[in-house]
Amino acid sequence: MPSSLKSPIEIPVNELDLPLIDISEFPLEFGDHLQNHPEVTKLRDACREWGFFRLVNHGIPVDLLQKVQTVAKELLSMPTEARDRATDSCPAESYVRKPTYESFCFLDLPNSDSVQKISARIWPGQGNSIFCETVGKYSSSATDLASKIMKVILATLNLDVETFYRSDFENCKAYLRINGYPSDGKSIGEEALFSHADVGCLTILLGDEKEGLEIRSKEGKWFSVKPVSDTLVVNVGDSLKAWSNGRYRSSHHRVVCKGWTDRMSIALFYVFPNDKKIWAPAELVDEEINPRRYKSFTFSDFTHKIRHNTEVIDKLTALERFAGI
Numbered sequence: 001m002p003s004s005l006k007s008p009i010e011i012p013v014n015e016l017d018l019p020l021i022d023i024s025e026f027p028l029e030f031g032d033h034l035q036n037h038p039e040v041t042k043l044r045d046a047c048r049e050w051g052f053f054r055l056v057n058h059g060i061p062v063d064l065l066q067k068v069q070t071v072a073k074e075l076l077s078m079p080t081e082a083r084d085r086a087t088d089s090c091p092a093e094s095y096v097r098k099p100t101y102e103s104f105c106f107l108d109l110p111n112s113d114s115v116q117k118i119s120a121r122i123w124p125g126q127g128n129s130i131f132c133e134t135v136g137k138y139s140s141s142a143t144d145l146a147s148k149i150m151k152v153i154l155a156t157l158n159l160d161v162e163t164f165y166r167s168d169f170e171n172c173k174a175y176l177r178i179n180g181y182p183s184d185g186k187s188i189g190e191e192a193l194f195s196h197a198d199v200g201c202l203t204i205l206l207g208d209e210k211e212g213l214e215i216r217s218k219e220g221k222w223f224s225v226k227p228v229s230d231t232l233v234v235n236v237g238d239s240l241k242a243w244s245n246g247r248y249r250s251s252h253h254r255v256v257c258k259g260w261t262d263r264m265s266i267a268l269f270y271v272f273p274n275d276k277k278i279w280a281p282a283e284l285v286d287e288e289i290n291p292r293r294y295k296s297f298t299f300s301d302f303t304h305k306i307r308h309n310t311e312v313i314d315k316l317t318a319l320e321r322f323a324g325i
């Protein structure tokens, strides 16, 4: 990740109401009839146009959302020396502090001891059981939700849901990142989190209702997303873009300072296991209309070999440069 992010940027003039998807509309049994369900059509359009949508009626209790935000804020407001104790040589599982943002990263949830390890470093002795329990519960609920969204996305691709879920997504894992954006020294319009595409399949983003998230459209214009309480923002990442043979977008997004003090967000990344070979199924490849767009690669190859999933060089994203045919 680049360390200096202070470049002035153009102020976007566009505001975006993300497409609203009511996940409670989807039946638990996925049959062929689902493909023509109006909510499925809406979701398909959202994934094609934006690679982003807003989930309503997502089923995660509002009090759990509030609790996880409370413990995340408590973590981010610990003294600098305490936060720095969680810094480690493996940034994927520790605390990272950059000039304009900071992140606590937890790996392989909900099953790893990643949360306990960081908690023990921040709160020496006993750790913080309420923090661990709350983050554990939220990650578990959000991972179940991501699996459900993934199944519906398979339906939007006109694929047999159970077959493809079992063969490709059943072993997906979750990483969690608690992001803090302290306001000190930042001016309105300044980039707080650089433009990037997420690397996994899906990201579920829980914000703290402060503006700042911006998404780049197909035409390269920036759109500012208005927060809506009790909802979750979901986006497609590069792994799913590649697996869908480019049918779905993995849009670049960033966070821009809007004059707040201390914005924060919690991102759950639903990702393939490291050794998973990412290869679009033959059903999504059509030699004439939609030829194969990516060579096969493993998730760990992608995350280890690309240094920054940020720059678009000669209109090519990191995914295109890494695996494009």
Ligand SMILES: O=C(O)CCC(=O)C(=O)O
Pocket: 177, 179, 193, 198, 205, 207, 212, 213, 253, 254, 255, 264, 265, 267
């Ligand atoms: O804080 C946000 O709204 C966005 C965070 C994000 O894009 C990320 O963690 O990948």
Ligand SMILES: [Fe+2]
Pocket: 196, 197, 198, 203, 253
């Ligand atoms: Fe992101």
